[in-house]
Amino acid sequence: MREFIIGTDWLGDCDDVVALRLMLRAATKGEISIKAIGINAADEKSVTSLDGFMNLENVSGIPIGIDHSATYVNEKATYHGKLAKFASNYTCNEDAQDAVKLYRKALAEAGDKVEIAEIGFLQVLAGLLLSEPDEYSSLNGIDLVKTKVKKVWSMAGKWDEQGGKEYNICCSEASRNAAKTVCEKCPVPVTFLGFEVGYDVITGSALEKYDYLYTAMCDWGTDSGRSSWDPMLCLLALIGDEQEAGYKTVVGTASIDENTGANFFKEHKNGLHKYVIKVKENSYYQNQIDRLIK
Numbered sequence: 247m248r249e250f251i252i253g254t255d256w257l258g259d260c261d262d263v264v265a266l267r268l269m270l271r272a273a274t275k276g277e278i279s280i281k282a283i284g285i286n287a288a289d290e291k292s293v294t295s296l297d298g299f300m301n302l303e304n305v306s307g308i309p310i311g312i313d314h315s316a317t318y319v320n321e322k323a324t325y326h327g328k329l330a331k332f333a334s335n336y337t338c339n340e341d342a343q344d345a346v347k348l349y350r351k352a353l354a355e356a357g358d359k360v361e362i363a364e365i366g367f368l369q370v371l372a373g374l375l376l377s378e379p380d381e382y383s384s385l386n387g388i389d390l391v392k393t394k395v396k397k398v399w400s401m402a403g404k405w406d407e408q409g410g411k412e413y414n415i416c417c418s419e420a421s422r423n424a425a426k427t428v429c430e431k432c433p434v435p436v437t438f439l440g441f442e443v444g445y446d447v448i449t450g451s452a453l454e455k456y457d458y459l460y461t462a463m464c465d466w467g468t469d470s471g472r473s474s475w476d477p478m479l480c481l482l483a484l485i486g487d488e489q490e491a492g493y494k495t496v497v498g499t500a501s502i503d504e505n506t507g508a509n510f511f512k513e514h515k516n517g518l519h520k521y522v523i524k525v526k527e528n529s530y531y532q533n534q535i536d537r538l539i540k
């Protein structure tokens with residue numbers, strides 16, 4: 247069975263919640279196994295909110311890690327308080343392990359190679375790459391990833407222009423440096439799904455009104471669906487093949503200007519990086535996601 251680690255900025259936007267439902271439902275159906283979830287941007291209720299969400303989705307036993315330095319105030323994510331009421335494994339963010347440590351532990355314990363799906367900022371993945379040997383593995387981060395990671399799927403970047411800018415990369419000095427580190431040091435293939443792919447695919451409008459996912463979307467600020475950056479990345483990762491998922495790819499090497507966060511792409515056939523371009527109508531992706539989250 248394919249094994250995943252998921253990284254999310256479980257801070258505010260509701261497209262992470264839609265995306266996690268896709269992944270958790272696939273796990274419930276036995277299609278994938280999720281070894282860990284790392285939170286790379288948080289408010290004070292992010293860990294208990296995610297714990298509560300997993301309980302509501304009838305998923306248990308997936309450890310949560312967090313970047314403890316990435317906790318912010320976020321008044322828009324009122325759904326975190328509602329989901330946190332269903333938490334049972336964690337009482338606060340401090341109960342969760344450092345996400346880099348958790349990634350290292352999960353990779354060290356993995357039998358087969360793991361895939362990493364990142365739908366937030368890249369500093370946990372960068373921290374993993376820069377990590378030193380520890381109690382979990384005698385390998386440094388790059389060698390651990392080389393040995394235990396099959397592929398990284400990342401919702402980040404804007405690839406329909408050279409110098410494109412996208413939030414997950416540009417947001418802060420930490421996110422810009424992290425994206426640069428991942429582009430320069432990750433020793434396994436990375437497929438990017440950029441801003442331009444997900445913004446005009448709107449999902450979640452068909453949810454039932456009693457569904458707590460619908461509540462999360464309303465609390466974030468929409469009752470008529472949301473752009474599908476994270477759900478599309480997760481759907482792509484679940485299908486596991488870019489062409490089969492309805493995309494063509496551009497292959498080469500991605501790079502980041504750490505001062506501005508602008509992303510660039512140099513095409514060449516032996517590159518470790520790809521970005522995806524839609525080849526189907528938006529409704530093709532929208533219908534699949536809406537069907538899977540219902």
Ligand SMILES: [Ca+2]
Pocket residue numbers: 254255259261262365366476
């Ligand atoms: Ca996200």
